Amino acid sequence: MGAAGVLRAALWGLLFPLISAQEGLLHAFSNDNPLLKKDYCIMYNSFWTSLPSSLSNATPTRLVIFTPKMLCSSSDVPHHIAKDKAIVVKRGNCTFLEKAWIAQNLDAKILLIASETGLTTPGGDKSTYKNLSIPIVVMSYVDVFDISKSLGNNVNVTLYSPPSREFDFSMVIIFLIAVLTVAVGGFWSGMEELEELKAAASSENPGVSRKNSETILFGPVKIIIFVVFSCIMLVLMYYFYIWLVYVIIAIFCLGSATSLYCCLAVLIQKIPFGRCRLACCNTTFEVRLIFLAGFCVAVAAVWVVFRNENSWAWILQDILGIAFCLNFIKVLKIPNFKLCVLLLGLLLVYDVFFVFITPYLTKSGESIMVEVAAGPFKNSEKNYGNLVEASAERSAPHEKLPVVMRVPRFQFCTPKICGMQFSLLGFGDIILPGVLVAYCHRFDVQTSSSSVYYISCCIGYAVGMLLTFVVLSLMKMPQPALLWLVPCILITSALVAWKRKEMKKFWEGNSYQVMDPADCATTEENSTLSSERCGGE
Template identity: 60%
Template sequence: MGSSVPLGLTLLLLLHWAQVHANQGILHAIGNQDPSSAKDYCITYNSTWTPLPASYSNATYYELEDLSFLSLCSATEVPQSRLKDKAVVVLIGNCSILAKAAIAQNSGAKLLLVASKEGLPFLADNKSDYKSLTIPIAYIRYRDVKDMKPSLGSSVRVTLYSPALPKFDFSMLLIFLISVFTVALGGYWSGLSELEDLRPSPPGTETEGRKKKDDNVTFTPLTVIFFVVICCVMLLLLYFFYKWLVYVIIAVFCLASATSLFNCLSAIIQNIPYGKCRISCCNKSAEVRLFFLAAFCIAVSVTWVVFRNEDRWIWILQDILGIAFCLNFIKTLRMPNFKACVILLGLLLLYDVFFVFITPFITKNGESIMVEVASGPSGDAEKNGDTYLEVPDEPYSTNEKLPVVIRVPRLEFSANTLCQMSFSLLGFGDIIVPGLLVAYCRRFDVRSTSSMIYYICCTIAYAVGMVLTFIVLTLMKMGQPALLYLVPCTLLTSSVIAWRRKEMKKFWNGGGYEIMEHMDNAVNEEGLTSSEQEEQ
């Protein structure tokens, strides 16, 4: 189990992310020769640039001009007469998609489609230099462009639309249940581990030796600061060297998740009184059922690695491994006191806010570093003014994503049968970091015999923070750093409970208060406490 801690620390460097999804829509094409013939194709667009109608019934159709052999980086490439009042298809080139749109609009085009041979990008440019652009702009697959004329005839008319999303996103509800369940169970498991540590064992027994070799790791305030610094460095390295480091993260996740799944399942199996036959080798013995369990966990992890890009179903396996990883991490990594919790959560909150809200003012394309890393890079594209996020929808065009998130598919419109699935995402850090505080509250309950008041209140505060995150996410229509809402809710709630119970000093100092109380209540040789000596 100890090997899972450094692996887990590596994954925690990629922390917080609330929800990501590209704007997907549909291109509805009809043939002029046979108006009854029609076909739909997937597109990606930026809804903040040009909103699309929810249906094609009242939409305006434009004759399609196929110039997919040109990149349209210069106004001299094509006569204006070929573009006027038409929907124009051009090929991805070296110039920005906004530069293409400006040329097309100045030439009289009513709609610009950019054909991509390697997947459907997400339009993420900074439009501040092209405020006069009004025509709709979208990406379409190159193979779909070439399919139109054979399917619909030589003359085709097209329009764009994007069906309205459901009023309530059920993926948020599922992510809420997963996150709260994982935090609550991880904190409770940590409390059980604390109870086991406090339970006395007969001297010289195997149980006593096992306790001495406990693999739990404790964070000190200095370790917390060092950890946050490494988080910043690793995130920047991923931003600039994503296409190499992403495979390192995948390998680390494979090992760490297999170890975590084994630890979670073995904790359950140990309570089953059957099948405890053992085998011995090299003066050591182990239960046979644990060997089969280890083989099963490795097989599950390897299956995820092999099929990790199969979005239609692999998200279930990734979420199972992710839950096991978070549970094992919350149980294994222990915060020594509330002071260390405040430092860790406070610094990571600043880290989260900086890389989500501040870095867009620094990067050239106006996107935050956290969003870029969590969504994936722009494939082979340069990180310049035309940075885009690749969507892996071509059979041989894949873009590796970081596996450090809980993924739940969004229930959207019928374009999901044409386009890449959209997912709601929650980073492991948004579960583990507050979960460490919940686990500390549960262990404090155990050591101070305060029932489960701290644990229950902190868990409820986490749930409230998640609800606030989703409310703001829905209102602002953009990814949110969940720690911005989780940290204040959990820290303030824990502080208020400690203050109301007049236990703030004990809660702040953590394990240290036991030593101080022991010294204050020490009995001298005459059987008197230190306070009684003062009275004499």
Template identity: 50%
Template sequence: MHKVAVFVIFSVTLLTSQVNCQEAILHISNGGTQQEFCILYNQSWTPLPESLNAAIPYSLVNMTSTVLCDSSGVSPEVVKGKALVVMRGDCPFSQKALVAQALGATTLLIASNTTLVSPSANGSEYLKVQIPLALMRYRDLMEAQRVFGDGMQARLFAPRSSKIDASIGVMLLISIATVALGGYWSGASESERFSSGEGGGNGESKVDSADLPLYSPLKVFILVGLMCGMLILMYYFYNILVYVIIAIFCVASSSALFSCIDALLEKLGCAHGRFTILKTTFSVRALILASMCISISVVWGVYRNEDRWIWILQDLLGVVFCLNFIRTISLSSFKICVILLSLLLVYDVFFVFITPFFTKDGVSIMVQVALGPGASGEKTQGNIVEVPAEPQTPSETLPVVMRVPRFSAWAQNLCHMQFSVLGYGDIIVPGLLVAYCSRFDVWINSTRKVYFLSSCIAYLLGMLTTFTVMLLSGMGQPALLYLVPFTLITAATVAGCKGQMKQFWAGTSYEQVLESSQEPLLPEARTDYPIEAEPC
């Protein structure tokens, strides 16, 4: 079951990125009380100041009893020099704006009970309208009316959202730390197997019962083929399979969390505290730890759609899932690494860039599966932004990404949370190569860990390149497009410079001894047996 869970989660990983929006802030105050609400505007139509201090306060007049398609029934004295709120409907936004402008209003807010869209018009209408125009939720107006009553002061402003957000740094730290820790853990496990005698004196490493070795090119092709099939099934049967993936993730992540914490406690020398019931021995530490891990997964499963804080728990479970995956899956040789990473690079690029030419809505299969139908709460078509006007049932999304809120997206987060997103696959796939390099350092008894450190640095440079291209292009990037070449070329270069390409390429199949002209792989291999003795 654990192996199936690992495969299914791994099969639907990806990278996505931020979306630039046209949200702004409506600041309402009355004496010492103040509150902010989400509004949508059009940058090319009604430029707004970038800070609250630069925004001019106006008295807010609630006239949602009219749609203001004409000036009948509206007294200029009532709205002159004030911010006016009317209902959406019956006529274009530009017509409402021109009527409000003729009446002397300084700002027009259009309240909506339906999906908010950033106002649009043709070029000639842009030139005619001289007052700010924005859309707001009708429920927000009712909330402001309840809190402030009459005499509300309104200020509109649109804080600039920087492309370079602190969330990118957090994402970079999470990814490099996870890859480095996963690779180190894999190498440490390999070293322990040698030290405990599970590895033969000739350098052969036996497979741990928890390991899933990949030592056959055929297995790699089958694995990638199954991943393609899984992604296509998710695309066509998303509404059903998403709950299967969520359930599997809860099981796999709780198991991974248990493995990570248990390994840490074992390293610290924490006692088990065993007891026996009906001739069955139980570990107190294991029972407490299992209960805690299961509880954490259950909490995530119950509150998985609470965007404001659940991302912390999802990232925690994602990190331990990736760590355990990198430790568990063992690539036996650099040849297998090249085949697997190359195939997954093609897989990533094909399902991100090529599939939009075949889908009816022009959206890539991978992005559609990752975000789910309407999962982001926002749709963008050119300069048009849509935001739900009323609370909606959250769309289920696959738990296969790290999510960090965009700290600089103040206005956007009022409307809906904005996240920087990184797929688990962009951590796991290069992490498998880093783990192989770490194990190879053990096999050749490298004290400086040259292969491991160089592959970690290559991963860091690949991630920096990915984020740089994403920021310059303004588009999400398939990170494997940069990570795979960086890590593979770096590893091959190190092996070539050290004259160990033959050994590095062949690796170990877990069935045969690593053929090498080096001295015995570990010091234990030279000292455990007398010179004339034949090792077992």
């Protein structure tokens, strides 16, 4: 595949499921002055802890703050003080579950863990927490300090989690981004195919297309290598997240800046004026394209610097992500439906395996895919053998992988308390179905089918996205989107080909499409169709 192809595969081979957060509220009020009250954001694991849906149904509990104690030993907290109390201890030195068992043995009613490393959902070995009954929540260390400062030492707290609506408007935006990106990317690929056909028709050898230097042709060997590489990369991310996340960020920055340039350059070149050129080293450059390159690099650089600014950085990430997906859908070419089925089928198995099967294989009982998507510190206070160091200042949130579209959720009842919550969709859930949409449009161009395959496949993708959102709302758990997208687009495309009595041609592809030389060696030597696709070699 080459170094560039491996790096690209490393980035978008990570197909993340749609995931949702588990936020709640801590309502604190002073026993000395009932008028003094305040709400704080908490994170909890809904599989461990069930919180009331409203404040009126919650039971007040006396709060006792033991920070900077970490409760890694029962001697850290006196039993007579912790009994029937909501106790606050500091995050670090041992796992959430170890703290929870000690707190439960001390007869505490609620365990609150004060974190300086950002709010994360408590997690751990499922077989261990089954017998735990004490609620476990994570809150900010700064908020714990604020409770003491604002409300005093005689404080009661109640925990509750307001119900969220089944439908959120952010899903509409995610849907539009995904469908429009796939549709535009597929249309772009088809138009490029039309230009190549015209160029081939006017050349001396019209039977064979000119392979674009920017095109990545996938054959059976490359598909298998790609899927295997994606599996290896995901497992490596699971074990070495804190180092590899910066590699992925760097690759995304470079790839998205290049993709944004490719997308905008196509539009700028349609403008008939301002074509001033600059000569350098026996080569001429359009000045406006030089400025465009600088602009694209600047956009990517701004995102890198401010990527953790939740209030607006998501807009830049989505713009760069859309350009990234568009460019890959246009560049990545599968020569026939047969290889599309192979690629999407293998990645469907990959997606389902790492979301639904790996919980039975990991020690923590959590999905590898969800673990990587959630980032570090999700399941434990320990990180690759190193304890989380406590600092005097509030630390920045951990790095997140940028291979997702992020749209703020609108439905959470107290966004100012818990900050922005996001709906996510992985790039792979756009790029990979987009590859089939692009093939359908190229096939339409090659066979003069009036875009029937292209439009049908786009509709199939839209139906698959709607089905994904419905299942996500009903099941309320992480979903591998390809589980619903792949059958919708494959079945739709196959039905159109069968109805038009073109299945054989659609399955094998048009002889105009030239295969990559590396894959020609794997085809049957006596196949006439293979000979045509390999340029008669």
